[in-house]
Amino acid sequence: MITTSDLRKVYRAQGRPGSNPEIAALDGVDLHVRQGEVYGVVGTSGAGKSTLIRCVNLLERPSSGSVRVDGRELTALSPAELRETRRSIGMVFQHFNLLARRTVAENVELPLELSGLTRRERAARVAELLDLVGLADKAKAYPAQLSGGQKQRVGIARALAGDPKVLLSDEATSALDPETTRSVLQLLRDLNRQLGLTILLITHEMDVIKSVCDSAALMRAGRVVESGTLTELLEQPGSELARELFPLGEGEPLQGSTVVDITFQGDATAQPFISQLARTYNVDVSIIGAAVETVGGRQVGRMRVSLPGSFEENVVPIGYLREQGLQVEVIASAESRRSAGWGSTQRGTTGVGTRPERSRAGARAEGAA
Numbered sequence: 001m002i003t004t005s006d007l008r009k010v011y012r013a014q015g016r017p018g019s020n021p022e023i024a025a026l027d028g029v030d031l032h033v034r035q036g037e038v039y040g041v042v043g044t045s046g047a048g049k050s051t052l053i054r055c056v057n058l059l060e061r062p063s064s065g066s067v068r069v070d071g072r073e074l075t076a077l078s079p080a081e082l083r084e085t086r087r088s089i090g091m092v093f094q095h096f097n098l099l100a101r102r103t104v105a106e107n108v109e110l111p112l113e114l115s116g117l118t119r120r121e122r123a124a125r126v127a128e129l130l131d132l133v134g135l136a137d138k139a140k141a142y143p144a145q146l147s148g149g150q151k152q153r154v155g156i157a158r159a160l161a162g163d164p165k166v167l168l169s170d171e172a173t174s175a176l177d178p179e180t181t182r183s184v185l186q187l188l189r190d191l192n193r194q195l196g197l198t199i200l201l202i203t204h205e206m207d208v209i210k211s212v213c214d215s216a217a218l219m220r221a222g223r224v225v226e227s228g229t230l231t232e233l234l235e236q237p238g239s240e241l242a243r244e245l246f247p248l249g250e251g252e253p254l255q256g257s258t259v260v261d262i263t264f265q266g267d268a269t270a271q272p273f274i275s276q277l278a279r280t281y282n283v284d285v286s287i288i289g290a291a292v293e294t295v296g297g298r299q300v301g302r303m304r305v306s307l308p309g310s311f312e313e314n315v316v317p318i319g320y321l322r323e324q325g326l327q328v329e330v331i332a333s334a335e336s337r338r339s340a341g342w343g344s345t346q347r348g349t350t351g352v353g354t355r356p357e358r359s360r361a362g363a364r365a366e367g368a369a
């Protein structure tokens with residue numbers, strides 16, 4: 001539904017003499033948002049999220065690359081065609097952008113004023129939209145009389161006035177308290193399901209991704225460094241997004257052990273695989289961190305466990321876990337007793353000797369055998 005290809009946006013900054021005057025806010029972004037999904041883009045401040053979303057409806061003209069929305073190449077449209085196409089792309093903003101002197105109904109009616117609808121038709125459509133966002137009783141109120149969550153509902157109703165296929169959300173819940181955030185996110189999810197609306201949202205909050213998104217992308221320095229459905233990301237070894245979505249405690253593993261992260265989804269969440277592993281292989285499994293959560297509407301569990309001995313000594317138990325349909329990533333392992341002893345490099349805060357090349361690639365190859 002939305003595809004960006006090699007999208008670049010370079011700003012000319014007025015920096016200090018001698019400093020690079022060009023800032024690549026977008027540095028070759030390829031994004032693919034499928035019809036009917038909620039897609040979240042997350043990243044730290046300055047990563048390029050706002051620039052990206054503003055380039056998707058050409059509020060900002062990209063320096064190069066292409067943007068396709070619902071099969072139309074936006075960068076190739078004439079100004080009149082672009083104005084027309086923009087009607088099928090609604091947008092909601094962090095600070096609502098409502099007109100203070102207009103009532104709620106008049107704010108929602110605004111995009112309909114040039115639509116060719118009669119006054120009566122417009123009034124009927126506004127009533128329908130306010131009903132949809134749960135504000136039927138606030139039609140005559142002014143924005144100043146509304147809570148933040150209500151204001152954002154008005155913003156959403158206004159964005160839906162042109163019956164768009166795509167909704168862009170620029171940090172729509174960042175100015176709201178947690179309770180209101182939940183209800184606005186629930187509204188977006190309901191609209192996505194009821195209307196088949198494709199939603200592209202940007203956020204700096206992982207909780208937003210976790211609670212409403214089907215897919216996500218992580219941006220850093222103008223680039224998408226990871227992307228996929230939440231299920232794919234959780235299954236991807238070493239995924240930063242998976243780690244952020246689902247942080248595991250950083251407990252201290254035992255010396256001389258192999259540390260693995262196990263991800264399990266759907267039916268596997270109910271399987272007693274740890275006790276089966278311990279019984280079948282007579283191995284003492286230590287759980288370092290664990291959590292079960294709902295991610296994208298699915299139950300997902302993650303567990304970091306430590307198995308005594310080197311990776312070589314644990315090839316068979318690790319293979320057994322993989323055979324159970326679990327995603328297993330070897331995070332760190334002690335050196336084999338046959339070789340030098342404890343590994344010398346350290347990874348992250350686990351504090352365990354590790355040989356990443358061996359652990360990752362070797363583990364997958366051997367585990368699959």
Ligand SMILES: Nc1ncnc2c1ncn2[C@@H]1O[C@H](COP(=O)(O)OP(=O)(O)OP(=O)(O)O)[C@@H](O)[C@H]1O
Pocket residue numbers: 011012013023024025043044045046047048049050051052204
């Ligand atoms: N109009 C502009 N002129 C010059 N530089 C800009 C302009 N807009 C954005 N930038 C720069 O482009 C980069 C990306 O900015 P952008 O606002 O897209 O990031 P962001 O991820 O949305 O950040 P935030 O979460 O803080 O809004 C930043 O380095 C920013 O300073």
